[in-house]
Amino acid sequence: MANGVLVFAEQRDGAFKKATYEALSEGHRLAAQLGQPLSAVIIGANIGHLATEAAHYGASTVYVADVVPLAKYSTDGYAKVLVEAIQTAQPGIVLAAATAMGKDLMPRVTARLDVSLASDVTETHINDGVFTVVRPVYAGKAYATVSFRRTPAAATLRPNVFPAATPDTSRTAEVKSIGATIVDALQAKVTDILAAAKGKIELTEASIVVSGGRGIKGPENYYLIQDLADALGGAAGASRAVVDAGWVDHSHQVGQTGKTVSPTLYIACGISGAIQHLAGMSSSKFIVAINKDPEAPIFKIADYGIVGDLFEVVPRLTEQVKALKRN
Amino acid sequence: MKIAVCIKAVPETDTRIKIAADGCSIDRADVKFIISPYDEFALEEAVRLKEAKGGQVIALALGGDEVPNILREGLARGADEAIHISSAGVAADDPLCVGKTLAAALKSISPDIVFFGKHGVGGDNQQVHAIVAEKLGWPQVTVVTKLEVSDGRLRAEREIEGGIEVVETGLPAVIAAQKGLNEPRYPKLQSIMQAKKKPLASKTFSDFGLSAAEVGPEAAGLVITALRLPPPRQAGRKITGDPAQQTNELLSALQHEVKVI
Numbered sequence: 133m134a135n136g137v138l139v140f141a142e143q144r145d146g147a148f149k150k151a152t153y154e155a156l157s158e159g160h161r162l163a164a165q166l167g168q169p170l171s172a173v174i175i176g177a178n179i180g181h182l183a184t185e186a187a188h189y190g191a192s193t194v195y196v197a198d199v200v201p202l203a204k205y206s207t208d209g210y211a212k213v214l215v216e217a218i219q220t221a222q223p224g225i226v227l228a229a230a231t232a233m234g235k236d237l238m239p240r241v242t243a244r245l246d247v248s249l250a251s252d253v254t255e256t257h258i259n260d261g262v263f264t265v266v267r268p269v270y271a272g273k274a275y276a277t278v279s280f281r282r283t284p285a286a287a288t289l290r291p292n293v294f295p296a297a298t299p300d301t302s303r304t305a306e307v308k309s310i311g312a313t314i315v316d317a318l319q320a321k322v323t324d325i326l327a328a329a330k331g332k333i334e335l336t337e338a339s340i341v342v343s344g345g346r347g348i349k350g351p352e353n354y355y356l357i358q359d360l361a362d363a364l365g366g367a368a369g370a371s372r373a374v375v376d377a378g379w380v381d382h383s384h385q386v387g388q389t390g391k392t393v394s395p396t397l398y399i400a401c402g403i404s405g406a407i408q409h410l411a412g413m414s415s416s417k418f419i420v421a422i423n424k425d426p427e428a429p430i431f432k433i434a435d436y437g438i439v440g441d442l443f444e445v446v447p448r449l450t451e452q453v454k455a456l457k458r459n
Numbered sequence: 460m461k462i463a464v465c466i467k468a469v470p471e472t473d474t475r476i477k478i479a480a481d482g483c484s485i486d487r488a489d490v491k492f493i494i495s496p497y498d499e500f501a502l503e504e505a506v507r508l509k510e511a512k513g514g515q516v517i518a519l520a521l522g523g524d525e526v527p528n529i530l531r532e533g534l535a536r537g538a539d540e541a542i543h544i545s546s547a548g549v550a551a552d553d554p555l556c557v558g559k560t561l562a563a564a565l566k567s568i569s570p571d572i573v574f575f576g577k578h579g580v581g582g583d584n585q586q587v588h589a590i591v592a593e594k595l596g597w598p599q600v601t602v603v604t605k606l607e608v609s610d611g612r613l614r615a616e617r618e619i620e621g622g623i624e625v626v627e628t629g630l631p632a633v634i635a636a637q638k639g640l641n642e643p644r645y646p647k648l649q650s651i652m653q654a655k656k657k658p659l660a661s662k663t664f665s666d667f668g669l670s671a672a673e674v675g676p677e678a679a680g681l682v683i684t685a686l687r688l689p690p691p692r693q694a695g696r697k698i699t700g701d702p703a704q705q706t707n708e709l710l711s712a713l714q715h716e717v718k719v720i
């Protein structure tokens with residue numbers, strides 16, 4: 133019968149992602165509530181060392197597929213291994229992070245098992261032993277409570293929402309090797325990975341996001357946004373107006389048709405606050421708005437509103453943050 | 460080439476969501492439906508591929524009364540024919556049931572390539588394309604920003620955190636389009652007129668050999684039991700003064716209240 137919680141513990145380049153720690157921690161919390169074990173699945177090549185880390189986050193069994201054909205992510209190869217692990221562990225709940233990989237992989241896996249997946253979940257609950265989740269729909273304009281009719285119930289967890297636990301280095305796990313039968317005959321193959329500018333923090337993973345809107349006036353001024361983001365150790369975003377004007381790449385777009393972010397701090401500079409923009413960022417913990425127009429709708433939801441010229445405010449703020457961090 | 464594109468009707472993005480009386484769906488009165496924005500990139504790519512390689516584009520949409528309009532728009536944007544698959548009797552909140560229905564419809568068409576948008580801006584599930592690919596046994600490439608198709612193979616670039624993955628595979632395959640893949644065209648008046656004469660078929664799930672036991676409410680793996688609006692955010696405090704006073708005060712708030720510095 134269905135037993136315990138299984139977490140797909142995503143790694144890239146031999147290290148867990150931040151969202152993986154969050155998923156493992158949430159999986160452990162749910163397993164504890166159910167009084168059942170947590171298991172983890174790690175897939176890749178030369179990644180055996182990560183099993184110890186998964187144990188520290190509460191996994192009592194770790195399935196490791198450490199095989200060369202899986203060195204790079206492939207939907208096909210990873211799905212085969214994850215399905216094998218799920219069929220072996222027979223969990224009641226399967227979790228993964230709602231990252232690029234999690235979002236690509238999990239629907240493929242759940243479809244193979246003929247069960248349903250709730251994506252990009254922001255709350256999980258167990259009431260009287262029954263698992264339900266809450267997920268934003270319409271980019272956060274509404275929240276749906278979802279229940280499952282078959283096991284395993286599967287969910288991807290939105291990054292930055294679930295707290296990561298403090299690892300307990302005294303914990304150990306039983307390690308089981310899987311995926312040995314994967315041969316190099318995958319349908320679709322990742323042939324290359326083109327890295328974005330090094331050292332840049334991904335928007336959806338950042339705990340601080342600074343975004344620029346049409347108020348920045350032109351592409352030559354986007355550095356103001358990037359500099360403040362860098363000084364704060366965050367990521368730089370943009371409104372659709374800025375993206376459509378070609379001032380920055382679309383990967384920066386925040387909103388209903390861009391990325392949904394839930395950082396601790398969101399600073400909107402020269403952004404009016406259209407409903408489609410708000411949809412993508414209004415679940416941020418704190419919102420700062422810097423805008424010339426005192427009537428801009430963004431001020432209706434901002435915790436701190438500065439009515440002012442971003443060209444005066446933003447560079448000054450950047451310098452002050454840098455100065456503070458130096459001391 | 461036979462090219463299929465699945466599009467979805469979703470509420471216009473500036474819609475303020477209201478909860479319906481049943482407490483678990485949206486109030487659809489006065490809601491205008493549009494082609495889900497990412498599906499515009501899917502549709503455009505399908506039409507460009509046809510223009511480059513020859514063949515035909517078939518647009519499919521599953522849904523209710525809101526669907527014929529968006530399919531007509533799809534035809535005006537260059538699709539050659541359209542199929543409205545009625546969502547009556549399909550568990551339309553469950554991506555698995557939607558995916559199975561579309562997969563069966565696609566199987567009856569047997570295209571060389573199928574396009575989707577990377578996600579429907581509404582349910583925000585980001586799943587149906589992968590479920591369809593799985594049910595057809597085809598490879599998938601999702602969140603695609605660049606695509607080259609030649610000699611029965613494709614090379615796609617997909618967005619991942621901090622970079623781009625380059626994926627190669629054979630056909631048939633399922634592609635999910637991300638913004639950046641192309642610039643969708645606006646339909647011209649002439650193509651809007653021509654679209655009225657193009658074929659738009661109406662089908663139900665049973666036309667594809669499916670039973671209610673496979674895609675109906677009984678088959679759903681998930682159920683939405685409640686829908687609520689997010690708690691409204693309150694306007695906080697305005698920081699006044701000259702720029703120096705403003706940044707000093709904000710900085711102190713970031714240190715002591717937000718606690719991020």
Ligand SMILES: Cc1cc2nc3c(=O)[nH]c(=O)nc-3n(C[C@H](O)[C@H](O)[C@H](O)COP(=O)(O)OP(=O)(O)OC[C@H]3O[C@@H](n4cnc5c(N)ncnc54)[C@H](O)[C@@H]3O)c2cc1C
Nearest residue numbers: 345346347371372373387388389390402404408409424442
């Ligand atoms: C289908 C669809 C999907 C969409 N999806 C998105 C989405 O995902 N994300 C998104 O952001 N938008 C989206 N939009 C667009 C959205 O409706 C708005 O057009 C857009 O968000 C406006 O961007 P903005 O606030 O940067 O520009 P504007 O609305 O032009 O606002 C610029 C602001 O800058 C201020 N400003 C000007 N100069 C200065 C200065 N020197 N200092 C300080 N402030 C200044 C102005 O007062 C103004 O408030 C979508 C629209 C549609 C139709």
